[in-house]
Amino acid sequence: MKSLKELYRIGRGPSSSHTMGPSFVAAEFLAATKGLGAVRYEVELRDSLAATGRGHFTDRAVKDILGAKRTKIVWKPDFGDKFHPNGMRITAFGDDGAKLAERVAYSVGGGAIAEKGSEARQKSIYRHRSMAEIVNAATRAGVPLWQIVEDAEGPGIWGFLKCVYSTMMAAVDRGLAADGVLPGGLRLPRKARAIYLKAKMQSESMRRTGLLVAYAHAASEENASLGEIVTAPTCGSCGVLPAVIRYLHESLGSSEIELLHALAVAGLVGNVVKRNGSISGAEVGCQGEVGVACAMASAAAAYLMGGSPRQCECAAEIGLEHFLGLTCDPVKGLVQIPCIERNALAATRAVVAGEMSVLSDGAHIVSFDTVVKTMLETGHDLPRLYRETSVGGLSRFVRR
Secondary structure: OOOHHHOOOEEEOOOHHHHHHHHHHHHHHHHHOOOOOOOEEEEEEEOHHHHOOOOOOHHHHHHHHHOOOOEEEEEEOOOOOOOOOOEEEEEEEOOOOOEEEEEEEEEEEOOEEEEOOEOOOOOOOOOOOOHHHHHHHHHHHOOOHHHHHHHHHOOOHHHHHHHHHHHHHHHHHHHHHOOOEOOOOOOOEOOHHHHHHHHOOOOHHHHHHHHHHHHHHHHHHHHHOOOEEEOOOOOOOOOHHHHHHHHHHHHHOOOHHHHHHHHHHHHHHHHHHHHHOOOOHHHHOHHHOHHHHHHHHHHHHHHHOOOOHHHHHHHHHHHHHOOOOOOEOOHHHOOOOOHHHHHHHHHHHHHHHHHHHHOOOOOOOOOHHHHHHHHHHHHHHOOHHHEOOOOOOHHHHOOO
16 A cells, blocks of 8 residues: 555545546646747546536646646547556657647546556555454554554654645635635535534534534535635545544544544545545446545544554544445536535444444444445446536536
8 A cells, every 4th residue: 555645635625536647637738848838738637537627626727827828628528448447648749749648547546546557656555455454463562553653654744634624624714714616617505614503503413413514514605615625535525534633622622642543543544445445436436436535534533532453444444435336427417415414424333333433342244345345346337427527416417
């Protein structure tokens, strides 16, 4: 498994696979071809990148890097690339029309980039390949799960996670303070501030739900507004983990270092899915985004509630298992409906999953690794129209 720095990426929304990833490809291509004298670029967006690229502002993200006036976007929603449904080709041309350079790359989720025949951009730094191996190693050594992270990444990881934490909380703060409507054409009003103000006046049980929902809305609405967020594991699911961390910090009085440890535990969960499954909505549906975010937040919640490594694994399993089969059907290709409410619902589920796990001994029949394998197979079995194409599900029936 790679570093948590490859999982938690700080950048602007609304989509890690459709906005961040293509912008990274464009920036790398621009740097690699510097000095060739390119005057024009053609960017071919394939399959899911083309199907929902306009709603995700893919064309805008690429043109911001290469230059709007000299970049032509070619949309090919039915290209049929079998390697990954988020493919793109960039070609540079000289002033005489000659092709100077070309690159085909794939945005595989969470801002990560891949190419055919090149599986990894960075070598693995964890020797563990599954959650079972991680939990067993921690249990044998008698250490918490976050110690596995420090052992692999070094003490410098805490400075990085502190930056991640600060960025997450800043997104929540901005979202709670903002009014108006979200960009993109749906005219969807921001709700975080109103929910937050109402939640503070409610009874304890309603207040808990209201605060979690408000915090998840806040970060997700910032993402939809092209604000700065952290992929956890993606932009489309960026509201779940910050909401749970914020709520538990306030309700349990967790210290900053405990919150950073919780982010490390959540990161292990996300890394296992990246290695053995997928966090790409275009590949496996929303179970790979909001479902995985719920698993990450569930494990973090269990840790902050005093859970053992086995109880944290149990919480992650509960968090993901009950999102199996969740489709990705964003209305108009925007990361708004149903995405924002899904983040809010997943945040409430994550806290409950954490509680369920610490109320048990952590023993359960279905392992987290089994659920990850099931999620990957289920996602591949989903018809293409339910995997971030905006031609099936809610996006087919909701017109605004």
